[in-house]
Amino acid sequence: MFQSARVKLTAWYLLIIMLISIFFSAVIYNVLTHEFNRILRIEQLKRQGLPFGDDILRHGIRIIPPHPEVIQNAKERLLAILGIVNLGIFGFSGIAGYFLAGRTLRPIKEMVDEQNRFITDASHELRTPITSIKTETEVNLRDRKISKDVKKIMKSNLEDINNLQTLSDNLIRLTQYQRSNGNIVLVETSLKKIADKACKKVANLAKHKKITMNNKIQNCTIVGDRQSLLEAFVIFLDNAIKYSPKNTSVMLDSKINNYSVVVNIKDEGIGIDKKEIPHIFERFYRVDKSRTKTSVEGFGLGLSIAKQIIDKHNGKISVESGVGKGTTFSVQLPKR
Structure with missing residues (x-):
């Protein structure tokens, strides 16, 4: 992420410097x-017999008027010199700009790294007490002596504990994928097998909402990390099912070209307002509940994780949606 930002900042530095350099050169x-x-006009006037003479006498020294070819050669040399100077400025500015961009972004990178370390450490520290509370709650729920009201409260508490555990796990995974390597191991793998496995993982949720899964992914070999890509597609399918009404369908299809494959995940759900689309991959971002009739559990981390995974595979995600028109996520991945 910061390497990309450094290159972009260097490009802006270079663009500004070169615009100034080219302007002054012009x-x-x-x-x-x-x-x-x-000077050429003066020479022409002299040759026409006007009172300039064939040459000019200054302080006793005769200065022969320059020939037009000499002037033209001087212009060409000047243009060449300015071009060389600008190329030198371009090279020096590129190196200096890259160095300065790194110095500029270093404090921000250190701050973000510190923030990610804190999130990871805090999430790890929370795992032990959350697991302990969850275990004790599950044990107490098996006690027949507890009244129904107490059990009801404990079940509610257990749901909240599970949500906290999910949040903790998602934060850890998100920070892992945000690292430079992201724990990604690239190997040749079958896209269809990943899609089939992802559909199986969300099959129970789809069955519960009576949603039909149409998997039309073509067999294609890509270079990627099986586990992380599986997680990304499960996130997309999970969102498609959660935000779709009952008795609808979710479709997966793919388009293969020479260099990449595009996977489309299309649902018939509530859709997303166009103003919301640029923000849906931000951490903890949730679509405005007042615009939706469906109450969906979650913390707004799933799509952030999915985007980090696709970015680590040098892929791209595009979204087409409208309120009440369903949503299509298109994931472009490079082939082997």
Whole structure:
């Protein structure tokens, strides 16, 4: 992430410096060209027999008027010199800009790294007490002496504990994928097998909502990390099912070209407002509940994790949606 930002910042530095350099080069060239042309006009007047003479005498020294070819050669040399100077400025500015961009982004990178370390450490520290509370609650729920009201409260508490555990696990995975390597191991793998396995993982949820899964993914070999890609597709399918009404369908299909494969996950759900689409991959972002009739559990981390996974595979995600028109997530992945 920061390497990409560093390159972009260097490009902006370089663009600004080169615009200034080219502007001043153009000014210098125009001024000197104007002077050359003025000298040529004076020479032409002299040759026409006007009171300039064939040569000019200054302080006892005869100065022979320049020939037009000499002036033209001087212009060409000036243009070449300015071009070389600008190329030198371009090279030096690129190196210096890259260095300065790194220095500029370093404090931000250190702050983000510290934040990610805190999130990871805090999530790990929470795992032990959460697991302990969950175990004790599950044991107490098996006690027949507990009244129904107490059991009801404990079941509610257990749901909240499970949500906290999910949040903790998601935060750890998100910070892992945000690292430079992201724990990604790239190997040749079958896209169809990953899609089939992802559909099986969400089959119970789809069955509960009476949603039909149409998997039309073509057999294709890609280079990727099986486990992380499986997690990403499960997230997309899970979202498609959760935000779809009952008795609808979710479709998966693929388009293969020479260099990449595009996987489309299309649902018939509530859709997303166009103003919300640029933000759906942000951490903890949830679509405005007032615009939806469906109450969906979650913390808004799933799509953030999915995007990090696809980014680590040098892929792209695009979204087409509208309120009440369903949503299509298109995932483009490079082939082997």
